[in-house]
Amino acid sequence: MKTFLNTTKxxxxxxxxWIGQATAQNGYFFPTxxxxxxxxxxxxxxxxxxxxxxxxxxxxxxxxxRQLEKVSDRVHVESLGKTYEQREQIIVTITAPSNYxxxxxxxxxxxxxxxxxxxxxxxxxxxxINLGYGVHGNETSSTETSxxxxxxxxASNDAETQKWLAxxxxxxxxxxxxxxxxxxxxxLNAYHSFPPVGDPADKEHQEGWPGGRTxxxxxxxxxxxxxxxxxxxxxxxxxxxxxYPNVQIDFHEQGTNATYYFEPTPKSHESPIIPQFLYDYQVxxxxxxxxxxxxxGSFYFTKENYDNLSPxxxxxxxxxxxxxxxxxxxxxxxGIVQESTNGPLTFAFTIRNxxxxxxxxxxxxxxxxxxxxxVQKDFFKYALEQGQKNPAKGFVFGDKNDVNLxxxxxxxxxxxxxxxxxxADNLNQDGKTFEKGKSxxxxxxxxxxxxxxxxxxENSLKDSIFYDNTGWSIxxxxxxxxxxLNGAFAKGAIVKxxxxxxxxxxxxxxxxxxxxxxxxxxFTKALYQLQLKNVLVKTAFKSFVANTSTGKKSxxxxxxxxxxxxxxxxxxxxxxxxxxxxxxxxLEITPVSSGFSAEGIDxxxxxxxxxxxxxxxxxxxxxxTSSEAGQVWFLLNQQLDLPVTKLDLQSFARVSLNRYNVLVxxxxxxSAWDKATVDKIKSWVxxxxxxxxxxxxxxxxxxxxxxxxxxxxxxxxxxxxxxPPVSAPVEKPTEETTKAQPKTAGGGSPVAxxxxxxxxxxxxxxxxxxxxxxxxxxxFVSDLDISHPVAFGVTSRKLYINKNGPTLLLPSANKYATVxxxxxxxxxxxxxxxxxxAKVANSAAxxxxxxxxxxxxxxxxxxxxxxxxxxxxxxxxxxxxxxxLIGGGSR
Numbered sequence: 001m002k003t004f005l006n007t008t009k010x011x012x013x014x015x016x017x018w019i020g021q022a023t024a025q026n027g028y029f030f031p032t033x034x035x036x037x038x039x040x041x042x043x044x045x046x047x048x049x050x051x052x053x054x055x056x057x058x059x060x061x062x063x064x065x066r067q068l069e070k071v072s073d074r075v076h077v078e079s080l081g082k083t084y085e086q087r088e089q090i091i092v093t094i095t096a097p098s099n100y101x102x103x104x105x106x107x108x109x110x111x112x113x114x115x116x117x118x119x120x121x122x123x124x125x126x127x128x129i130n131l132g133y134g135v136h137g138n139e140t141s142s143t144e145t146s147x148x149x150x151x152x153x154x155a156s157n158d159a160e161t162q163k164w165l166a167x168x169x170x171x172x173x174x175x176x177x178x179x180x181x182x183x184x185x186x187x188l189n190a191y192h193s194f195p196p197v198g199d200p201a202d203k204e205h206q207e208g209w210p211g212g213r214t215x216x217x218x219x220x221x222x223x224x225x226x227x228x229x230x231x232x233x234x235x236x237x238x239x240x241x242x243x244y245p246n247v248q249i250d251f252h253e254q255g256t257n258a259t260y261y262f263e264p265t266p267k268s269h270e271s272p273i274i275p276q277f278l279y280d281y282q283v284x285x286x287x288x289x290x291x292x293x294x295x296x297g298s299f300y301f302t303k304e305n306y307d308n309l310s311p312x313x314x315x316x317x318x319x320x321x322x323x324x325x326x327x328x329x330x331x332x333x334x335g336i337v338q339e340s341t342n343g344p345l346t347f348a349f350t351i352r353n354x355x356x357x358x359x360x361x362x363x364x365x366x367x368x369x370x371x372x373x374x375v376q377k378d379f380f381k382y383a384l385e386q387g388q389k390n391p392a393k394g395f396v397f398g399d400k401n402d403v404n405l406x407x408x409x410x411x412x413x414x415x416x417x418x419x420x421x422x423x424a425d426n427l428n429q430d431g432k433t434f435e436k437g438k439s440x441x442x443x444x445x446x447x448x449x450x451x452x453x454x455x456x457x458e459n460s461l462k463d464s465i466f467y468d469n470t471g472w473s474i475x476x477x478x479x480x481x482x483x484x485l486n487g488a489f490a491k492g493a494i495v496k497x498x499x500x501x502x503x504x505x506x507x508x509x510x511x512x513x514x515x516x517x518x519x520x521x522x523f524t525k526a527l528y529q530l531q532l533k534n535v536l537v538k539t540a541f542k543s544f545v546a547n548t549s550t551g552k553k554s555x556x557x558x559x560x561x562x563x564x565x566x567x568x569x570x571x572x573x574x575x576x577x578x579x580x581x582x583x584x585x586x587l588e589i590t591p592v593s594s595g596f597s598a599e600g601i602d603x604x605x606x607x608x609x610x611x612x613x614x615x616x617x618x619x620x621x622x623x624x625t626s627s628e629a630g631q632v633w634f635l636l637n638q639q640l641d642l643p644v645t646k647l648d649l650q651s652f653a654r655v656s657l658n659r660y661n662v663l664v665x666x667x668x669x670x671s672a673w674d675k676a677t678v679d680k681i682k683s684w685v686x687x688x689x690x691x692x693x694x695x696x697x698x699x700x701x702x703x704x705x706x707x708x709x710x711x712x713x714x715x716x717x718x719x720x721x722x723x724p725p726v727s728a729p730v731e732k733p734t735e736e737t738t739k740a741q742p743k744t745a746g747g748g749s750p751v752a753x754x755x756x757x758x759x760x761x762x763x764x765x766x767x768x769x770x771x772x773x774x775x776x777x778x779x780f781v782s783d784l785d786i787s788h789p790v791a792f793g794v795t796s797r798k799l800y801i802n803k804n805g806p807t808l809l810l811p812s813a814n815k816y817a818t819v820x821x822x823x824x825x826x827x828x829x830x831x832x833x834x835x836x837x838a839k840v841a842n843s844a845a846x847x848x849x850x851x852x853x854x855x856x857x858x859x860x861x862x863x864x865x866x867x868x869x870x871x872x873x874x875x876x877x878x879x880x881x882x883x884x885l886i887g888g889g890s891r
Contacts, residue, residue: 025042025050025051026042028348028352029051029351029352029355030152033152033156034158035156035157035158036152036155036156036157037155037156037157039071040071040072040151040154041064041067041068041071041151042151042155043056043064043147043148043151046063046064046067047060047064050348051144051147051348051351052336052347052348052351053336053347053348054189054192055140055184055185055188055189056143056144056147057181057182057185057186058087058143058175058178058181058182058185061143061146061147061174061175062077062088062090064147064150065077065090065092065147065150065172065174068092068151068154069092071154072154072155073097074094074095074096074097074153074154074165075092075093075094075150075153075154076093076100077090077091077093078090078091078092078239080235080238080239081231081232081234082231083178083179083215083216083231084179084215084216084217084231085178085179085216087178087179088178089175089178089232089235089236090173090174091171091172091173092146092150092172092173092174093169093170093171094150094154094165094169094170094171094172095126095165095168095169096162096166098166099126099165099169103169106125106126106169107242107243109121109125110125110128110243110244111243111244113244113322113376113377114244114321114322114380114447115380115447116380116381116384116447120373120374121373121377123369123370126166126167126169127168127169127246127247127365127366127369127372127373128168128169128171128243128244128245128246128247129168129169129170129171129245129246129247129248129361129362130171130173130240130243130245130247130248130249130318130323131146131149131170131171131172131173131248131249131251131358131361132173132176132248132249132250132251132314133145133146133172133173133174133176133251133354134146134174134176134177134181134251135176135177135250135252135314136177136180136212136213136214136220136221136222136252136253137175137177137178137179137180137181137182137183137184137212137214137215138180138183138184138187138207138211138212138213138334139252139253139330139332140181140184140185140188140332140334140347141251141253141330141332141333141350141351141353141354142251142253142354143174143175143181144347145251145351145354145355145358146172146173146174146175147174148351149355149358149359150172150174152359153165153170160363163366164363164366167366167369168362168365168366170362171243171245173236176221176232176236177214177215178232179215179216180213180214180215181212182212183211183212184207184211184213185212187207187208187212188204188207188334188335191203191335192204192335192336196335196336196337197335197337198337198338198344199339200256200338200339202335204334204335205334205335207334209621209622209623209624210629210630214626214627214630215230215232217230217630217631217633217634217637217867218626218629218630218631218633219627219630219631219634219866219867220627220866221233222250222252222312222313222314223312223313223468223469223866224312224866224867225237225311225313225314225316226310226312226317226416226455226472226474227312227474227477227866227867227868228412228415228416228868229866229867229868230867234415237416240317240318240321241415241416241417244318244321244322244323244376245323246323246324246365246369246372246373246375246376247285247323247361247364247365248314248315248318248323248324248325248326249325249326249327249357249361250313250315250325250327251328251330251354252327252328252329252330253329253330253331253332253350254330254331254332255331256331256332256333256334256338256340256345257340257341257342258329259298259299259300259301259331259342260298260299260300260301260328260329260330260331260353260357261300261304261305261306261327262289262302262326262327262328262329262357263282263302263315263326263327264279264283264286264302264303264308265282265303265305265306265307265308266303266304266305269306269308269309270308270309271308271309271310271316271319272309272459273386273450273453273454274309274319274320275378275379275382277375278319278322278324278375279308281368281371281372282324282326284364284368284371285324285326285361285365286302288360288361288363288364288367289328289357289360289364291360292356292357292359292360292363293356293357295356296352296353296356298353298356299342307468308327310468310469310470310472311451311454311472312469312472315327320448320450320454321379321448321451322375322377322379322380323376324372324375328354330350330353330354331345331350332345332350333345333346333347333349333350380447383446383447383448383449383450384445384446384447384449386449386450386453387443387444387445387446387449387452388444388445390445390449390453391486392456392457392484392485393443393444393445393485393486393488393489394441394442394443394444394484394485394489395441395442395444395456395475395482395485396423396427396429396439396440396441396442396482396483396485396489397409397439397440397475397480397481397483398410398434398435398438398439398440398480398481398482399438399439399480399481400435400438400439401517401519401795402481402519402521403438403520403586403587404520404521404522404586404587405478405480405520405521405870406438406439406440406480407498407499407586408478408521408870409474409475409478409480410440411498412455412474413442413455414496414497416448416451416455417448418442418446418448418451418452418455419442419443419446419494420440420441420442420494420495421440421442421491421492421493421494421495422436422437422440422441422491422492422493422494422495423435423436423437423439423440423441423492424436424490424491424492425490427489429483429484429485430484432481432483434481434483436492440495441485441489441491441492442456443491454472454473455473455474455475456473456475456482456484457473458471458473458779458828458829459471459473459829459830459831468777469777469802469804470776470777470778470830470831471777471778471779471802471828471829471830471831472777473779473829474868476779476800476828476829476871477802477865477868477869478870478871479794479796479799479800479870479871479872479874480871481796506579506582507575507578507579507589507591508591509571509575509591510564510591510592510593511564511593512563512591512592512594512595513561513562513591513592513603514561514562514564514578514589514590514591515546515553515560515589515590516559516560516562516587516588516589516590517553517555517556517559517793518539518555518556518558518559518560518792518793519556519793519795520587520793521793521874522585522586522587523558523560523585523587524640524874524878524880524881525584525585525640525641526560526581526582526584526587526589527560527611527881528613528614528640528641528642528881529580529581529585530560530562530578530581531611531613532613532641533569533577533580533581534568535562535567535574535577535578536563536566536567536568536610537560537561537610537611538561538562538563538608538609538610538611539558539559539561539608539611539792539882539885540555540557540558540559540601540605540607541607541608541609541885542557542600542601542605542607543555543556543557543559543600543601544559544597544599544600544601544602545597545600546590546592546597546598547592547593547594547596547597547598548590548592552598552599553590556793556795557787557792557793558789558792558793558878560611561603561608562574562578563603609885611881611882611885612661614642614661614662614880614881615645615661616636616642616644616645616660616663616664616880617644617645617646617647617657617660617662617663618632618633618636618644618645618646618647618663618664618666619647619652619663619664619665619666619668619670619697620647620648620649621646621647621649621650622648622649622650623649623668623669623670623671623672624666624667624668625666625667625668625695625696627866628666628668628694628695628862628864629646629666629668631864631865631866631867632644632664632666632864632876633646634867635864635867635873635876635877639873639877640877645660649670649672649673652673653673653674653676653677657680657689660689661688661689661690661884662880662883663681663684663689663690663691664692664693664694664880665691665692665693665694665697665700665701666694666695666697666862667694667696667697667805667862668696668697670700671700678704678706681706682706682851684854685706685851685852685854685856686851686852686854687852687853687854688852688853688854688884689854690854690855690857690879690880690883691706691854691856691857692856692857692876692879692880692883693857693858693859694859694862694863694864695805695807695859695860695861695862696805696806698807698809698859699711699806699807701856701858702809702858706851706856707849707851707856707858709809709810709812709844709847709849709858710809711807711808711810712810775803775804775831775832775840776804776830776831777802777804777830777865778802778804778827778830778831778832779801779802779827779828779829779830780801780803780822780826780827780828780832781798781799781800781801781822781826781828782798782799782800782801782820782821782822782823782826782845782846783798783799783821783822783823784796784797784798784799784820785797785819788819788848788886789848789878789883789885789886790819790846790848790857790875790878790879790882790883791819791820791875791878792878793874793878794875799820799845799871799872800828800871800872801822801845801861801869801872802861802862802865802869802872803832803840803861804861804862804865805861805862807860807861808839808843808860809843809844809845809847809858809860810843810844811842811843811844812844812847812849814849817847817848817849818844818846819845819846819847819848819857819875820844820846820875821842821844821845822840822841822842822843822844822845823841824841824842825841826840843860844858844860845859845860845861846858846859846875848879848886850887854884855883855884855886857879857883859872859876863875863876864876
């Protein structure tokens with residue numbers, strides 16, 4: 001009770017301090033500032049409240065910077081685009097007016113750094129600094145910091161600030177995640193108390209699902225720099241490649257009981273392909289951050305935690321282009337004040353720390369300008385040399401039968417400013433044919449080789465603990481046909497833009513039927529668009545060769561067959577619908593005049609079945625893994641234009657499932673569902689529904705006996721600290737434990753019980769030893785049954801899967817039900833211990849099994865992983881459309 005009263009008194013005192021700060025904020029945040037222009041409005045005077053007393057909404061942030069632009073010739077605001085919720089993304093440029101007048105000249109001179117053949121920048125050139133705030137929307141101190149940083153740079157007239165402005169171009173991205181920012185701000189402002197409550201259990205500090213960390217589709221934008229799935233990332237990357245900053249900072253928050261973190265990171269977390277001299281410069285800049293925090297008495301740490309090896313993050317992607325980029329992490333108050341092991345942590349204090357390192361970044365960058373210019377110039381020389389030495393001299397990719405996936409991958413490469421060339425002539429490599437006009441070559445010998453390596457090559461990582469994904473190669477994620485070129489090759493013309501396909505301009509009228517091959521990633525998009533137009537669509541369960549006006553054409557299982565007769569719309573309306581879909585989905589639609597095939601099944605075969613229009617429900621809300629739910633939501637919205645219904649777990653029992661024929665359960669914790677709810681799902685499946693489960697939802701479905709499949713007894717419980725499921729069998733005694741049993745004297749009872757030896761390790765090794773047991777997004781290969789409806793359209797039996805969860809399935813007892821099975825040597829890319837790799841080997845990756853009239857499709861992993869794992873997401877889409885047609889083959 002005494003502790004409670006003391007804390008209450010302290011919080012009351014803090015509230016009085018905040019009231020006093022309404023007229024003295026500059027003294028708190030800028031204690032040494034003496035020459036601040038009174039004509040420049042402070043954030044407090046513009047917003048009407050002291051910084052640190054409320055959460056500032058994104059529209060207020062934008063409005064403040066636009067006001068600074070009006071009153072200061074140092075400040076300029078540029079719009080990058082809009083988020084899914086129509087919030088504006090902006091970049092604020094702050095520099096001396098003389099620099100801004102020749103900004104394009106500065107940019108062009110700076111871009112010469114990329115070309116190893118051109119000289120390095122001179123000492124008089126401005127250094128380019130990018131300060132990125134708030135990529136995680138509920139890490140709230142950084143966006144508030146951006147307001148103070150912008151204000152000070154606009155208002156300060158002291159000599160040091162004048163030097164900063166003259167010798168640098170400073171970019172401020174005040175809110176990298178506007179949608180998440182406002183979700184967090186609305187929550188925290190709604191539950192803000194007067195006086196504030198520091199109790200961590202208070203609702204203000206217990207943010208509701210899904211939280212403000214992610215964007216509209218619950219995507220972690222700090223994992224999207226390489227993948228470029230989300231619109232915010234694409235907008236931001238366009239700006240990055242206009243400038244290639246010398247220094248880029250990503251401002252974050254960490255746990256409330258921490259202090260402050262800045263790089264360098266541990267050596268074991270550094271990328272094996274980034275030159276050491278770039279990492280060494282982290283140490284040089286760190287001394288400026290240390291002094292800034294020392295000066296205000298703030299505790300901090302370095303060289304611990306946090307990965308620094310993959311280009312998926314905002315603090316690592318710039319490193320792959322020669323920027324000395326870094327992560328800054330401030331302990332979070334998640335509200336106006338929160339109790340911590342270091343005492344009450346105020347929002348204003350967290351902002352002040354980030355403000356200190358914002359200024360130390362500018363100060364250090366300018367002081368070390370010559371070295372930073374050299375680092376970036378040497379970096380691109382190093383990258384080119386490494387590309388020239390690379391065993392694979394280039395990479396060829398492309399599939400004439402999958403134009404959309406080929407173009408999507410090509411577009412990604414161009415967004416990353418990778419040099420891409422047309423294939424000069426038809427090329428055969430590794431038993432694969434790459435056709436001229438449909439395939440492309442990426443040479444290793446180019447200044448951007450390190451990002452090329454990240455997209456195409458596998459990583460070899462030593463045993464260690466990692467914070468996040470260890471296998472991120474995009475080519476494996478897309479599942480697109482490619483090969484490495486180990487010898488000389490001919491390049492065609494360089495590719496600057498995506499080609500315009502000329503085969504989608506119009507559909508010729510058919511007398512009998514129309515065909516859409518399933519080989520293209522977009523064929524399910526075309527299918528759903530046709531269903532929306534009330535077109536009857538069938539799918540072929542076996543391959544065939546059709547006679548067309550241009551000759552014989554081969555069609556894969558899953559090919560869409562659209563008959564002319566039997567439609568609910570006229571032949572003219574059908575043709576108009578097909579033309580619309582051909583343009584929208586960028587697909588070739590072929591007319592045929594006869595149902596008699598040149599080879600294989602005919603179009604009237606019982607192996608060609610009508611496809612029902614999916615009505616999809618998605619489990620949502622507290623308990624569901626928000627990222628997986630968001631990925632499904634994103635995929636169905638953005639790929640198919642399908643309006644999936646999001647059903648909250650808490651209200652699920654009250655909702656009738658009769659209007660839905662597909663139910664998707666992403667990973668999560670479904671323990672809140674009682675037996676009646678489980679029985680409801682069983683009954684719905686038996687009546688013809690298709691149930692699709694991911695990861696831990698798959699384990700839950702097995703444990704609840706919704707499906708008659710089994711989990712492996714070697715389930716990867718170490719991944720997230722889960723306990724074994726109740727149905728997991730007990731491990732049998734090993735040979736070692738048998739040998740350790742007590743011996744008897746003279747054949748009788750043991751004299752004393754001798755316990756088996758227990759492994760004993762030093763406490764200091766705990767994090768490394770236990771962390772090494774996790775699988776953090778490594779890439780494994782499985783064998784895929786490409787004849788199965790779940791695999792319609794796929795032509796390679798090699799299916800790459802990102803495994804980042806603990807679920808392991810035994811292959812089904814039904815010999816036709818295991819759609820994909822991990823191989824005996826499954827690890828392809830990333831880190832996995834030998835023990836974990838052995839556990840994954842030969843386990844089932846995907847099982848499709850019947851129950852009554854329905855179907856249950858179990859994914860041991862997340863097929864929609866981070867929105868870019870297209871090789872497996874197409875299997876998920878197939879499951880939605882064709883799951884109910886699997887029928888007897890998997891019973």
